[in-house]
Amino acid sequence: MTRLSEYVVRRPTLSVFAIALVIRLGAIVLGSLIPDSWIALDDATYSQLAQQMVAGESGSWSHYLWDLYWSTSTFLVPLTGLYWIFGPTEYVGQILVAAVGAGAVALTVRLAREVLEVRWALAAGAVLAVLPSQVAWSVVLLKDAWVWSATAALALVIAIALRSRGRVLVAAILGSVSLLFLLGHLRLQSSFVAAWSLVAAAVLVPRERRLAWIGGALLIAISVPWLAGGGPGGTDPVLARADNFGEARAAGAVGADSAIVAEPPSPTTDGPDATNRLVTDLSHLPRGLSVMLLEPYPWDPNRNLRVVFAKIDTILWYPILGLALVGLAQVKNHPRVLVFPTLSGAGMLMGYALAEGNLGTAFRHRGELVWIVALLATFGARSLWERHKARRIAPVGSLDHDSPRASHE
Numbered sequence: 001m002t003r004l005s006e007y008v009v010r011r012p013t014l015s016v017f018a019i020a021l022v023i024r025l026g027a028i029v030l031g032s033l034i035p036d037s038w039i040a041l042d043d044a045t046y047s048q049l050a051q052q053m054v055a056g057e058s059g060s061w062s063h064y065l066w067d068l069y070w071s072t073s074t075f076l077v078p079l080t081g082l083y084w085i086f087g088p089t090e091y092v093g094q095i096l097v098a099a100v101g102a103g104a105v106a107l108t109v110r111l112a113r114e115v116l117e118v119r120w121a122l123a124a125g126a127v128l129a130v131l132p133s134q135v136a137w138s139v140v141l142l143k144d145a146w147v148w149s150a151t152a153a154l155a156l157v158i159a160i161a162l163r164s165r166g167r168v169l170v171a172a173i174l175g176s177v178s179l180l181f182l183l184g185h186l187r188l189q190s191s192f193v194a195a196w197s198l199v200a201a202a203v204l205v206p207r208e209r210r211l212a213w214i215g216g217a218l219l220i221a222i223s224v225p226w227l228a229g230g231g232p233g234g235t236d237p238v239l240a241r242a243d244n245f246g247e248a249r250a251a252g253a254v255g256a257d258s259a260i261v262a263e264p265p266s267p268t269t270d271g272p273d274a275t276n277r278l279v280t281d282l283s284h285l286p287r288g289l290s291v292m293l294l295e296p297y298p299w300d301p302n303r304n305l306r307v308v309f310a311k312i313d314t315i316l317w318y319p320i321l322g323l324a325l326v327g328l329a330q331v332k333n334h335p336r337v338l339v340f341p342t343l344s345g346a347g348m349l350m351g352y353a354l355a356e357g358n359l360g361t362a363f364r365h366r367g368e369l370v371w372i373v374a375l376l377a378t379f380g381a382r383s384l385w386e387r388h389k390a391r392r393i394a395p396v397g398s399l400d401h402d403s404p405r406a407s408h409e
Helices: 002-010 012-033 044-054 063-071 073-086 090-112 118-130 132-136 144-161 166-184 188-202 207-230 232-242 245-253 274-293 305-330 335-355 359-392 404-408
Strands: none
Touching: 002 012, 012 090, 012 118, 012 132, 044 063, 044 073, 044 090, 063 073, 073 090, 073 144, 090 118, 090 132, 090 144, 090 335, 090 359, 118 132, 118 359, 132 305, 132 359, 144 166, 144 188, 144 335, 144 359, 166 188, 166 207, 188 207, 188 232, 188 335, 207 232, 232 245, 232 335, 245 274, 245 335, 274 335, 274 359, 305 359, 335 359
């Protein structure tokens, strides 16, 4: 055990990756033994697309299916390759997703190690390695774990770039461009948020280099999501959804047992004007934030097995979220590491809060925020611990020199 502990301290990133992967592989095995155990119902779509591509059946695809395949090609092309090599066995795809999900855990640990001691970085990794929802979304054939890994990797590359020069800086810039492009072929809205969070992070460089950095970041933010199919700066899908968040919420509620809004009414010739839509969106925002961050409440009477699973996860989530709120105060002390994740997390949170129409999808999309919240929670826990130690150790100068203790010393 001593040797194992020493190895974990010497190789925290690799160790956490291995632990997270073993947990996820165990979940795959357990899921194969329990029929209908998975909480996701739409993962079959991606597997079917990959199988049909391998079988040469893509000629009958509609424009929507072709668009879905290429818009998520960062996930689907590797999955198709695995099916081509090993045959259309979903377990192979699950193992790939598990490895990517474990990679998100390891990347978070590596990012934390930029400024934190090993034990605190390992704490962040432990949360992500064992949190039930993170494990679950890392073993079904969905793209979510890929989004987490791409965003966490981008945060790490940006943190390295902000402290680097020369070849390392060039490599970091190329890495950020590549990762942003890959993220654009997973979830365009997330690439939009990440691109403009990158611009904000560029403000952190020293004044003599700031103008060049901001110019370069703007070039990346405008061009890379554009190349990924999101229009200049990745604004096309964002503006399309922002034009009517209410419609997006209603569409998400159709057929959902966990709908949080009413299904869309019958079409009318005249829709609500922009002012009414804005008022409606703002009035929905508190509920949207609650759905994304707090629900399902543990006291919710719904006893659906999937909702029960989400309740258990939420109970574990609450203290992590509370520590993350404390950790927000540390952003100003560690901006190189925390500004990009915090801004990107805030942007994704607001977008999902306005657009989600049912609790189930919101709960899955919460996973995109979890690594950021866990990172901030680690900083929050560390700051509380440091305050606790400071209170226990009073400085010598604060002793009363007339007291018996002071005289004795």
